[in-house]
Amino acid sequence: MMVAVIDYNAGNTRSVMNALSRLGVKAELTSDIDVIKSSDRMIFPGVGAASWAMDELKKRELIETIKEYQRPFLGICLGMQLMNSFSEEGNVDLLNITANKVRLFDKNVGVKIPHVGWNEVTFSSDPIFKNLREKEYFYFVHSYYVEYSENTIATCFYDNVTFSAGLRKDNFYGFQFHPEKSGEVGEKLLKNFLEVSL
Template sequence: MKTVIIKYNAGNVQSVMYALDRLGASYLLTDDEAEIRSADKVIFPGVGEASTAMAYLRERGLDKLIPSLKQPVLGTCVGMQLMCRRSEENNTTCMGIFDIDVRRFETVPGLKVPHTGWNNIHNLRGPLTEGLAENAYVYFVHSYAADVCPETTAVCDYVRPFSAMLHRDNFYAAQFHAEISGDAGQRILENFLKLS
């Protein structure tokens, strides 16, 4: 099985590579269209700022390539946000794979933004959450989040309920960092790699 990690300037690729190493999965880090199209699985990680990341994707045509993929694709953190319709972060038009906007957390007394650290996810459904306990804990670092929508497959509550995970067709996404989310994150990655 060929797994590709998309190489771009907002990818937190090292921790993703370590997580795949722990699972014994072989992978390739690349931004080459032919390599990405021929992969069995594609991982689209991310940390950083939405408009800068989208500009980089557009320069390389990845903004058109990623939505056209037919194999299972997993976006994480900023990768998930870029798969949505639009981000409030610098009013950024994103790829629109998921028909939902990404909004900044409102200021609420006693809750810090960014949302950083371990939090639980609930209302789990879909193939990536198989074997996960309801209210499993995963690791978040983000100031922006997608609202809950019909494509939500896991919810987290911080400031407001938001989409911790999304799924539509062959596209999957997690707002948290699955690669550093302990046993729960490892299970999600295992479930992704088992998809056909």
């Protein structure tokens, strides 16, 4: 198996590559379209601003390659947010893999923004959660969240909002939290992604 980790200068790639190495997986950090198309899995990590990230994807001509990918795909943090239709961060159109919107947490509620640290995630029955409990703790770092929708497969509660901690549409998975920074449970989830069949 070969996993393509998308390189679009959005950071957070080293921890993902290290996590895959611990699992004994061959992974390549790349923006080469041919390598991505031939990969068995795609991981789309990222930290940073949505508008800047979309510009980087356009420069590398990666938008259609991502949207047309037909094998298991995993967006992490910003990567998950970019899967959606629109972000309030810069008021930018995104990849539109799902029709969901990305919202800013309400700074007037009195909680800390960004949402940083460990929080409880509740799962649906999707096969990617095999051998995990219905609720587990994962590590988050974000100021924007994806609204709850029909694509939601995992939820988290913060800032008086139940938001999408996990999404799925067909072969496209996304997690707002960082499985690669979430210890043993995160490693189990990455392993499940590598083994999931569609």
